[in-house]
Amino acid sequence: MGGIEMKIRISWNRKCILCLLPSLAGIAAFFAAPYVRVLYYSLIDNQFRRNFAGLSNYIQTWRNEYFQLALRNSLMLMVLAVPALMVLALLVSLGLSYGVGRLRALRTAFVLPMVIPTASAALVWQVFFSGWDNVLPVYLLFIWKNIGICVVLMTAAFACIDRGIFEAARMDGASAWPLYTKIVIPMALPAVLFSALLSIVNSFRVFKEAYLYYGGTNYPPNHAYTLQYYMNNNFLKLDYQSLSAGAVMTSVLVFLIVMGGLALQRRVDP
């Protein structure tokens, strides 16, 4: 009996592994295998001679003034817009979860932008902010578009917290703020951290917002020139060497951020 059951278990396990295959094959064909090519392209001098060039593409890309401008702007967005987004999302989520009355109806206003195509919203942005000569409109579009997912994740985490603890502390006369900072936020910290991580990662993706806000030009004002513009423009020139070096450097940067974020999240997970 034991032998047969063992066999069934093994064949079942094999079937479960088979279930992974379509996804793995697709990722291998459209990401993993080509990524190896990208690594190779980043190490050769050009597409025709294909001599090994060491790190010279990386050094050249790193020294390129547009790459530096792009990197600086992308980091600025991460340092300025992401914290603003997080604070706003936290306040809104707390208000929606613990506010009195029928405030839940308001959540649509914050979550709906998440599914609205950027292209539709960008038109209004052009009207609202015509003549603004700084990057603030792009930051605002980023916040508008990204607050939804943070609110969804945070309110879901708040909903899992036992209302009893909260009500008991309130009965004891604790005022609202310490309740939030000492009970609610620490208990929902994994979700808050994950939202932050997601927002940082999404801040690398604002190309679409900026591209549409500036009306489909490949050369936005300098303050809005982010890493994605750098990649996109080299794409149009089909400069595989700078493109590959840029992609590899960006992927390493994102890899480090994600691993750091996941490690931090694992440490706070109760």
Added chain:
Amino acid sequence: MKRVMLILSAAIFFAPLAVTGGLSFLGAENTATLQNYDDLLFNCFIFYPMFWNSVLYASVITLAQFLVVIPCAFGFAQAKFKGKGALFVFYIILMMMPLQVTILPHYIGLRDMGLIGTRLGIILPAVFSPFGVVVMRQYMKGMEQSAIEAMRLETNSIIRVIVHTVLPQIQVCVLAVGLFVFADSWNMLEQPLLFLNREALQTLPVFLSGAGQYEGGVLFPAAVLFMIPVWLLYGFFSENLEKGLTLGDVS
């Protein structure tokens, strides 16, 4: 006070949508008119194929993703093999990679298969996005194992197990992922810009980007019509979004 602030900020967040709607009816000399819609629907013939392309890409990507993602997430939840944890971390990292990292590998993969400039070139890379796998796998942690074991006594077919015992339990999550993936594909701009060379295959974001030669008047009604399908889907499925996207503790 807190209440007022919240209502006020909700109004601010909602304003862009309301103003888009309002501006779509704005005619010359600030009068309300349907002229813009008339121009768009009866004089701007490129709008229809582009709208249809967006519908086609987003629907096919969403449905095809279900076929790839649900078995894959189930496999992650049930199979035991060496390196499973590491493989799942790879999926999480890939999910986080910005498009500007993944788009070059996608381009190279498509180029080698001769799919640049075709509809399949837009659809295929998106079908294998790891997002749904990560979300559904997390959700499947809450699945009842006993129901699966009971079903396995009846059948040896993994497809039947998934359809009859897994799907009913993860329905909420499947709908949430579907809404998210559809909205994301609906919003697609970079892939059509870089992978397609014929206007007949382009999508609405490209039409709206102003990169084309379209007159200002038709853009606002186009933006409104472009929002309506995702707005409706959100209306039907937003409840699932709250309950289905339990991404909180991904680690």
